[in-house]
Amino acid sequence: MNDHKIIIRDLKPKKFGKRDTIWTISLIVIIVAGVIAYIDQLIKGQEVTNMRDYALWGIYISNFVFFVATSFVGSVTVAILRLTNNNWRTPIVRIAEIISLAAIIMAGITIMIDMARPDRLLNLFIHARLQSPITWDVVIIPSYIVISLLLLYFPLLPDFAILKKHFKKKKPKLSKLYGKLALNWTGSKAQKALQEKSIKIIAIMIIPVGILLQTIDAWLFSTTYRIGWDSSSLAPYFISGAFVAGVGALVTLIYIIRKAKKLEEYITDFHFDKLGKFLALACMIYLYFNINEYVMPLFTAKEGEVDHLNELFTGSYSIGFWLVTIIGLILPIIILLFKKGRKPKVMFYVGLAVVIGSWWKRFIIVTPTLLHPFLPIQGVPESWRHYFPSLHEWLITFATLAMAFLIITVCVRYLPVIPIQRTIDELEASKTNTKNTSS
Amino acid sequence: MKNLNLRHVVILVLLSAFIIPSLCQKLEAQNSDKIKIRIKANYTKVIGESSYIDITTSARIDKRNTNIANINLTVFSENDDDELELGETITDHDGKSRFIIKDLNKLLKDTLGFYTLSFKFKGNDIYNKASNDVVFKDANIEAKSFTKDSINYVSATIKDVFLDSLLAEKLLNVNVKRLFKSLPIGEEFNYTDESGTILVPVEEGIPGIDGNLVVEVILSDSDDYGTVKALVNTPFGKPVVFDDTFDKRTLWSSRDKTPIFILIFANLLIFTIWGIFIYLIINLFKIKKS
Numbered sequence: 085m086n087d088h089k090i091i092i093r094d095l096k097p098k099k100f101g102k103r104d105t106i107w108t109i110s111l112i113v114i115i116v117a118g119v120i121a122y123i124d125q126l127i128k129g130q131e132v133t134n135m136r137d138y139a140l141w142g143i144y145i146s147n148f149v150f151f152v153a154t155s156f157v158g159s160v161t162v163a164i165l166r167l168t169n170n171n172w173r174t175p176i177v178r179i180a181e182i183i184s185l186a187a188i189i190m191a192g193i194t195i196m197i198d199m200a201r202p203d204r205l206l207n208l209f210i211h212a213r214l215q216s217p218i219t220w221d222v223v224i225i226p227s228y229i230v231i232s233l234l235l236l237y238f239p240l241l242p243d244f245a246i247l248k249k250h251f252k253k254k255k256p257k258l259s260k261l262y263g264k265l266a267l268n269w270t271g272s273k274a275q276k277a278l279q280e281k282s283i284k285i286i287a288i289m290i291i292p293v294g295i296l297l298q299t300i301d302a303w304l305f306s307t308t309y310r311i312g313w314d315s316s317s318l319a320p321y322f323i324s325g326a327f328v329a330g331v332g333a334l335v336t337l338i339y340i341i342r343k344a345k346k347l348e349e350y351i352t353d354f355h356f357d358k359l360g361k362f363l364a365l366a367c368m369i370y371l372y373f374n375i376n377e378y379v380m381p382l383f384t385a386k387e388g389e390v391d392h393l394n395e396l397f398t399g400s401y402s403i404g405f406w407l408v409t410i411i412g413l414i415l416p417i418i419i420l421l422f423k424k425g426r427k428p429k430v431m432f433y434v435g436l437a438v439v440i441g442s443w444w445k446r447f448i449i450v451t452p453t454l455l456h457p458f459l460p461i462q463g464v465p466e467s468w469r470h471y472f473p474s475l476h477e478w479l480i481t482f483a484t485l486a487m488a489f490l491i492i493t494v495c496v497r498y499l500p501v502i503p504i505q506r507t508i509d510e511l512e513a514s515k516t517n518t519k520n521t522s523s
Numbered sequence: 524m525k526n527l528n529l530r531h532v533v534i535l536v537l538l539s540a541f542i543i544p545s546l547c548q549k550l551e552a553q554n555s556d557k558i559k560i561r562i563k564a565n566y567t568k569v570i571g572e573s574s575y576i577d578i579t580t581s582a583r584i585d586k587r588n589t590n591i592a593n594i595n596l597t598v599f600s601e602n603d604d605d606e607l608e609l610g611e612t613i614t615d616h617d618g619k620s621r622f623i624i625k626d627l628n629k630l631l632k633d634t635l636g637f638y639t640l641s642f643k644f645k646g647n648d649i650y651n652k653a654s655n656d657v658v659f660k661d662a663n664i665e666a667k668s669f670t671k672d673s674i675n676y677v678s679a680t681i682k683d684v685f686l687d688s689l690l691a692e693k694l695l696n697v698n699v700k701r702l703f704k705s706l707p708i709g710e711e712f713n714y715t716d717e718s719g720t721i722l723v724p725v726e727e728g729i730p731g732i733d734g735n736l737v738v739e740v741i742l743s744d745s746d747d748y749g750t751v752k753a754l755v756n757t758p759f760g761k762p763v764v765f766d767d768t769f770d771k772r773t774l775w776s777s778r779d780k781t782p783i784f785i786l787i788f789a790n791l792l793i794f795t796i797w798g799i800f801i802y803l804i805i806n807l808f809k810i811k812k813s
Contacts (some may be wrong), residue, residue: 199628213778214789223789227796241810274813280808285794294793494596 091507092250095500098345099210108493111486119485121476124196132198133474137463139454139471143481144198146446151191151488152225152301153442154321157330158184158232159294162364163287173357174501174510175351179341180334181236182499183273187333188232188297188493192225194484212326231293235286238279242505245269271505298323305449311392312453323375325445327366328413332438335359337492339432341501350502353428360426367417374409392456400470401452404444412441466498540555560591562642562655566749570664574624576657579640580614580649590618598622601639601656602631604776609640627661636660636685637747657749660685663713664695664753666740668725675725675759679740681751682719689719697723700737700754708738733758 100108103233125132135142150432165173198348212219244266251259269275303321304311315321340361342351378396381389396405414436419425425434451471461469473481495501541566551569556664561581568574580594594614600607607630608804614620624630624640639658666679681690693715709723721740729736736759742751768775772782 180693214781214785215776215778220789223793227793230800234800237807238803269810272813274812277805278810278813282803285799285803289796293796331760405731426629508775 087396087511088508089289091511092246092504093101094350095472095504095507096247096250096503097496097498097500100368100497103404104344104493104497108490111490111493114484114486115404120479121479124214125197125480126202127477129320131249132474134471134474134477135219135392135469136468136471137464138457138468139451141198141450141454142471143447143477146443146450147481147484148191148194148198149301149322149446149450151187151194152297152482153326153329154333154439155187155191155230155232155330156294156298156323157185157237157334159189159290160284160327160330160366161334161399162235163294166283166287167291170358171510174506175355176334176359178236178239178499178501178503180330181232181239182492182501183330183333183337185229185236186233186488186495188225189491190484190488191405192229193487195225199486209435215299217307219440220300221304223436224293226294228297231286231290234282235290236285238286239399239503239506241266242271242501243278243500243503245271247500275475276449283437295323297328305453308440310453311456311458312449315377317373318378321377324366324370324373325442328370328438329442330365331359331363331366332435332442333430335363335435336439339428341434341496342428345496345501347502350507355424356428356431357426359490360420360431360434362419363434365422365429367420367438369414371417373414374413375420388456388458395452395456396448401448405448408448411437412445413438509516527652539560543633556647557651557657558584558649558773560594560644561651562596562644564640564642564655564656564666565744566640566659568662568749568751570666570751570753572752572754574627575687576622576623576640576642576781578614578620579620580644581621585669591650591750592616592618594618594650596620596642596644599641600630601641602633603712605631606665632685633701636683638759640742657773661746661748662690662742662748664740664742664751666738666753668755669758675727675754675757676722677725677738677740677757678722679713680718680720681742681754683748689715691715691717691719693719693745695721696741697758698720698739698741699725699731700739701727705739724794725757725759728761730763731760732763734758734762736760781789 120187121132122514127415133142133144157180162184164178165177182380196205199205208218208222212222244262247265248259249265251262299319299322302319306315306318308314331523335356338351338355380395381393384391395401417439419434455469455471536772545717558581561583562581563581565577566574567577568673569698569703576598578596580591580596581588582591583589584713592614593616596612596614598612600609609624609630610622612620612622622642627638630638630640637658637660639656641656642655644650644652661684662681663684664681666677668677679697681693681695681696682688695713695715696707696711697709698707706729708725708729709721712721713721725736725738731737736757738755738757740753740755742748765795770780772780774782774785780796
């Protein structure tokens with residue numbers, strides 16, 4: 085068996101095993117539970133949530149911000165590594181592209197879940213005010229979905245052609261589907277030129293679009309003049325946070341996919357080491373912005389801000405705040421600074437801590453601020469002064485997370501998670517280089 | 524039979540001797556448990572508009588003065604033994620009420636021209652009955668504005684209506700009406716001269732809508748006349764120029780008044796991004812055909 089065939093055999097999408105089927109069914113069960121909760125929310129209204137007059141943005145917006153942040157992985161890993169010619173990116177880019185697409189689709193769905201009247205969704209377009217950051221969000225999310233889809237699709241064309249050929253005899257139906265998706269790809273010069281040009285455009289374009297997405301997400305908060313959000317550095321703070329969430333999610337999923345699909349030969353310790361350094365850099369930048377966001381106000385804060393900071397540092401949100409900061413940020417930096425800390429298994433746990441920390445971080449950004457309005461909370465039931473998600477909110481939250489995983493699972497099932505053609509090309513190139521060197 | 528009756532009478536007297544005082548004590552205790560209501564009343568006359576009495580009902584509860592709501596007061600006009608019921612008024616949730624005097628001429632007055640209005644509360648299960656009165660005479664302030672030697676003035680003359688005599692040495696306050704607290708103008712103390720008149724210059728540059736200022740001349744809390752207020756519209760103000768952004772293109776205006784720079788910048792971004800998307804999708808078609 086030649087090298088090409090070995091690579092195709094290793095990287096082609098494989099049928100689900102028993103464990104994969106159980107995983108997929110579990111995701112579907114969680115999604116069904118969430119859909120039932122959502123239907124109940126539609127029938128009864130938002131009263132089934134614990135969102136009230138003050139905590140009017142709750143766990144749904146935290147989820148939305150988390151998904152938006154995670155989707156940034158497409159911009160940072162794929163585009164930046166591509167434009168800086170980092171060849172080690174090859175086995176990880178497709179997984180990053182899949183995460184990016186799944187996350188941004190779920191961000192769009194989550195924001196609709198937060199709407200009390202989703203039937204009025206069209207009004208966001210019909211009555212859009214271009215001055216409003218919400219309108220910018222309405223524009224940028226579909227744009228990012230399209231660009232993420234294109235970023236995933238263009239590099240897949242040669243792989244679809246390979247898979248069409250590969251499955252021709254064994255699975256003709258699947259081969260036909262891959263053939264259609266391959267768009268008559270033959271690998272001709274004209275096709276390659278068009279593909280490379282398009283990928284380059286997307287790689288350049290996804291960086292400003294990704295930054296715009298994160299910036300608009302931050303501006304949704306910082307234009308509201310609220311304690312904790314009213315900051316001119318909230319946009320770079322969000323971008324750096326998205327960097328962390330995205331790379332953290334990538335590290336975690338790469339470890340799982342590598343193990344599930346037995347890709348140890350392709351995704352090696354070397355890749356984890358590189359990703360570890362990347363994640364450490366992301367965490368350090370984010371830590372810097374955290375210091376900037378929370379330490380500076382200690383010197384200049386007015387009374388309302390002091391209350392807010394006290395609530396975070398020593399009050400009811402302090403456990404979450406310090407867990408997020410120490411376990412989700414400082415500890416990963418320390419671990420990742422050591423070579424042993426950048427080994428796959430350790431990286432998996434670090435990535436997991438970073439991802440969970442990133443989600444809680446969004447909750448801490450959204451909720452405490454809403455419970456500290458400038459005017460005192462008066463004349464409302466005691467329960468309105470606090471916020472903890474209801475059962476409906478939790479079920480829907482887990483369902484959205486499960487949906488994101490299901491999109492990733494389906495993609496991993498039917499798409500080659502490591503680019504086949506590119507891996508073959510790199511192998512050929514390395515062989516040529518070796519020959520040239522030896523001759 | 525006679526003895527029996529006498530015995531009954533003795534028993535009855537003895538029983539009464541014990542029961543009646545205890546009943547009286549109970550009644551007295553009930554009365555002493557009730558809260559004492561205080562009624563405060565102030566007379567105000569706004570020239571050319573209305574005359575009214577501002578009433579406040581309060582009580583000492585838990586060593587604190589507290590205004591009492593829903594106290595029904597009957598208003599009487601009195602003169603010696605004559606009494607004329609004018610109507611009823613109920614205090615609001617702040618313990619306040621305003622009783623409008625529809626026609627001063629219909630009230631009873633004494634030979635010196637004093638009106639006496641009394642306010643009576645019948646009492647209820649919680650509060651004792653209470654009453655108070657307010658005594659006042661009718662006065663009139665005639666205020667006008669004029670300009671002399673490029674200086675704007677407001678003059679006001681006060682007189683006793685019943686005696687038809689001008690009132691000298693009366694302290695009048697002159698203010699420009701503002702949205703919240705009025706702005707005092709003139710000297711600190713403006714006493715009327717022998718002709719019952721004061722003359723107050725109005726400073727230039729006080730802002731007013733369309734340059735109009737409402738100047739109020741007030742005789743405050745006079746023992747004889749209560750509060751008498753005259754309002755005069757003057758054109759002595761500096762016209763207010765409203766910074767009205769309603770029709771302007773601002774970040775907070777409606778969608779049809781979006782600032783041009785946002786329209787250009789946002790549309791440029793949207794069309795550039797989606798234009799590139801279209802170009803990329805065309806490239807996909809080209810790949811398929813080539």
